[in-house]
């Protein structure tokens with residue numbers, strides 16, 4: 001097995017641990033997906049990010065069984081789809097999610113989107129709270145929740161999520177939301193941390209900083225996430241980029257570098273038209 005620098009852990013508000021960088025699995029399906037995920041684990045990734053809607057929980061479960069790493073050292077995440085928010089549907093969907101993967105628990109399970117138009121996300125959250133108490137989920141959180149959604153689920157169930165996984169990259173740095181998470185003990189995870197390999201990886205500011213450190217622009221962007229305290233979940237199909245993306249623990253960005261990258265943020269910086277205040281995904 002090839003090894004790189006071990007990934008350090010964060011401790012979540014429920015006492016469980018979460019690696020400082022994870023592996024995104026969107027569009028990694030079937031046998032090729034399993035090969036990509038097993039390779040990522042062999043390189044040192046320990047956190048896999050899946051979802052019911054990615055239709056790859058089976059591939060994730062097969063990866064866990066083929067992995068050279070013991071189950072207890074892996075952190076497997078999945079997410080509840082919007083069409084399953086009603087309480088009984090949410091409970092059944094999590095059971096189905098476990099059957100699909102052939103696992104007896106998930107380490108982290110998230111409500112994928114709040115879908116405020118349907119207004120069932122409190123029920124969805126209550127289901128995850130109860131399934132955690134039953135031991136099927138070790139840790140629970142949400143994704144794409146805004147402070148108003150977070151306040152409401154905490155007030156109505158008495159349980160604060162451990163994680164909120166949100167769109168976060170230099171063009172959409174989410175400073176206010178990150179500050180809110182920090183004040184409330186919620187760990188931020190970053191989806192599309194590389195801006196889906198769009199313009200941000202060719203941005204002149206990022207290129208200048210990367211050249212100064214002798215690193216790739218992807219490595220500089222991922223290091224920026226780490227120094228913000230956010231957990232990036234880069235997806236990469238091949239071994240070379242997987243290795244590149246986790247080789248980010250042996251250099252440091254200066255305060256000026258950090259400020260310059262955060263300064264790239266823009267109000268229309270989202271990759272797609274997915275404002276959680278109005279966006280609905282089922």
Ligand SMILES: NC(=O)C1=CN([C@@H]2O[C@H](COP(=O)(O)OP(=O)(O)OC[C@H]3O[C@@H](n4cnc5c(N)ncnc54)[C@H](OP(=O)(O)O)[C@@H]3O)[C@@H](O)[C@H]2O)C=CC1
Nearest residue numbers: 024025026049191192193194195196197218234235236237
């Ligand atoms: N909760 C939510 O609503 C959402 C969650 N997610 C999660 O976040 C994960 C990551 O987000 P995703 O949208 O995939 O986008 P990323 O920002 O991770 O970008 C992935 C793209 O970047 C390319 N890439 C990877 N590494 C490099 C590199 N070092 N240099 C250049 N290009 C690179 C990949 O290509 P290749 O694979 O060919 O190497 C792929 O095209 C998802 O896989 C999923 O797990 C994503 C969207 C929404």
Ligand SMILES: O=C(O)C(=O)[C@@H](O)[C@H](O)C(=O)CO
Nearest residue numbers: 026051112113191272274281
């Ligand atoms: O990939 C995910 O987790 C999603 O929630 C999707 O909405 C993703 O953001 C997407 O754009 C799929 O086309």
